[in-house]
Amino acid sequence: MPAPTPSQRRxxxxxxxxxxxxxxxxxxxxxxxxxxxxxxHSPYSFEPLRYAALVTNPWRLTLLFLVxxxxxxFMSRRLNPWAVVKARMARxxxxxxxxxxxxxxxxxxxxxxDKGSFHQGLLAWCMAQFSPAGFAAGIPINHxxxxxxxxxxxxxxxxxxxxxxxxxxxxxxxxxxLSGWRLLILPMIYLTVVRQQLFATLGLSNHxxxxxxxxxxxxxxxxxxxxxxxxxxxxRDFERFRWIFTGVAAVALPALIALQASPDGMVWNGWAQNAxxxxxxxxxxxxxxxxxxxxxxxxxxxxxxxxxxxxFPCYLAHQTILVACAYVLKPAxxxxxxxxxxxxxxxxxxxxxxxxxxxxxxxxxxxxGLKPRARKAAxxxxxxEAPSPAEAA
Numbered sequence: 001m002p003a004p005t006p007s008q009r010r011x012x013x014x015x016x017x018x019x020x021x022x023x024x025x026x027x028x029x030x031x032x033x034x035x036x037x038x039x040x041h042s043p044y045s046f047e048p049l050r051y052a053a054l055v056t057n058p059w060r061l062t063l064l065f066l067v068x069x070x071x072x073x074f075m076s077r078r079l080n081p082w083a084v085v086k087a088r089m090a091r092x093x094x095x096x097x098x099x100x101x102x103x104x105x106x107x108x109x110x111x112x113x114d115k116g117s118f119h120q121g122l123l124a125w126c127m128a129q130f131s132p133a134g135f136a137a138g139i140p141i142n143h144x145x146x147x148x149x150x151x152x153x154x155x156x157x158x159x160x161x162x163x164x165x166x167x168x169x170x171x172x173x174x175x176x177x178l179s180g181w182r183l184l185i186l187p188m189i190y191l192t193v194v195r196q197q198l199f200a201t202l203g204l205s206n207h208x209x210x211x212x213x214x215x216x217x218x219x220x221x222x223x224x225x226x227x228x229x230x231x232x233x234x235x236r237d238f239e240r241f242r243w244i245f246t247g248v249a250a251v252a253l254p255a256l257i258a259l260q261a262s263p264d265g266m267v268w269n270g271w272a273q274n275a276x277x278x279x280x281x282x283x284x285x286x287x288x289x290x291x292x293x294x295x296x297x298x299x300x301x302x303x304x305x306x307x308x309x310x311x312f313p314c315y316l317a318h319q320t321i322l323v324a325c326a327y328v329l330k331p332a333x334x335x336x337x338x339x340x341x342x343x344x345x346x347x348x349x350x351x352x353x354x355x356x357x358x359x360x361x362x363x364x365x366x367x368x369g370l371k372p373r374a375r376k377a378a379x380x381x382x383x384x385e386a387p388s389p390a391e392a393a
Contacts, residue, residue: 061218
């Protein structure tokens with residue numbers, strides 16, 4: 001399999017990104033019913049969700065960081081480091097600022113109202129939140145932490161790109177150190193050690209300056225995705241071991257659930273549970289990447305193009321819609337069998353409706369992570385060739 005040229009598109013990476021974001025939205029709906037605190041909670045709580053969450057918890061966001069690193073590498077094939085910075089920041093900074101100023105405040109206000117810590121309107125909340133005292137206490141960014149981390153990690157990798165030979169050295173290291181059986185084993189060992197040494201003491205905060213376990217895990221897989229993106233030896237190994245990855249994940253997941261459910265699950269000072277978590281994490285990711293590379297590389301088409309364009313605006317919008325909908329439905333005390341599908345339908349449908357509106361309004365597109373509309377050519381008849389898939393994306 002030759003490495004993709006700048007005019008080729010890796011449809012498998014796009015499908016994985018779309019699927020992972022879709023799961024994330026469904027997961028957030030589940031948090032409304034989970035047996036732990038979230039922004040707003042349904043009157044119903046289901047203890048089995050504590051263990052059902054483990055089906056995706058170990059790998060869902062980690063996989064998104066990996067494919068985001070790969071996407072950055074695909075972008076950088078035809079851009080110098082400064083151009084990558086400008087393109088990345090143009091795509092991430094406006095939606096992040098717009099989200100913090102417009103999308104997150106309604107979530108935070110509803111949460112404060114629901115939990116009884118605030119009793120005034122949204123405008124009063126915003127005035128308090130964006131006052132000097134509010135800034136000193138910290139501005140909530142909620143689900144936009146992921147956008148912030150992607151931006152910071154992108155800057156880190158651009159710094160690597162600026163060092164002559166650093167990218168080639170990184171790609172060489174990934175290609176040779178993580179070839180063959182080592183692709184199976186070494187990442188599992190690394191993730192186990194990181195979880196055992198950092199998660200147990202520092203936890204996971206989603207706050208950039210204190211989130212060292214998350215950085216040790218997420219920045220590492222982001223860098224791996226960046227350096228592995230164009231290394232066909234690595235992708236051949238993912239494909240070759242895809243069934244082994246699947247089998248390992250099929251054993252690790254029940255073991256992880258059993259250890260979490262058992263009062264004696266933290267055996268060997270937590271090593272067993274943390275190892276099961278890390279093994280399931282990497283094995284599931286490896287299976288998804290392997291099967292995706294094997295079967296979805298050329299699975300491009302109008303549906304994928306639509307979903308790839310829609311996924312970022314939907315991610316930005318979904319949590320505000322979900323929190324508002326859950327808060328509005330809460331007093332109705334609908335049966336959970338009615339309320340949950342309604343939340344899913346409104347969140348997904350509302351997110352897609354937001355995308356359909358904002359993609360048609362030129363000045364709003366950058367605020368929602370969409371590229372500006374391409375200017376129409378003055379003389380269309382003079383065009384001699386169609387844009388490549390990568391350029392059209």
